Amino acid sequence: DSGVTQTPKHLITATGQRVTLRCSPRSGDLSVYWYQQSLDQGLQFLIHYYNGEERAKGNILERFSAQQFPDLHSELNLSSLELGDSALYFCASSLRGDTEAFFGQGTRLTVV
């Protein structure tokens, strides 16, 4: 158990819908990263938050947005969903950007 909690574990939704994925980092960790991993694909870095502020942005679509709240949990919002958005979405946390990152178990999103 990495200490990073992601909910829900599985999510099935229809095209055009909007979903919210939630990540609770390890106690004390200030950094939260989000990744997308499609079938047989590598981990695509989406976005990094540090202590509530956006720190770096990767290949995140405009339909996707994220935020980190004062209690340090983070949410990834995916809207106008397409079939191609079906993937595993991972959240990771670390104390700060240069310390070990711990990953959650992921949320498997299926868009039908």
Next chain:
Amino acid sequence: LAKTTQPISMDSYEGQEVNITCSHNNIATNDYITWYQQFPSQGPRFIIQGYKTKVTNEVASLFIPADRKSSTLSLPRVSLSDTAVYYCLVGGAYGGSQGNLIFGKGTKLSVKP
């Protein structure tokens, strides 16, 4: 960010030593070399990090030559449970750099009985 190149896949048998090499010709003076392991449908986990020479822990060893343009992750006596994707990252400590924690495509290791 220093670009890394590693084999797409490798096969091995139980009990063998596996060496996975990562090339990083443009590594910067302050860069660390970090390896993560990812099992199917799980998030990656940190396994080892080094700056130069050799680092060993209970899971693996990391060999880094003097020019630091490559590194080799060594897994002693692999078992079926070592079947996973192994990622080499070059950047700040634990792979982070300029706010990013970027993973390449990794090396898919398949261990056979």
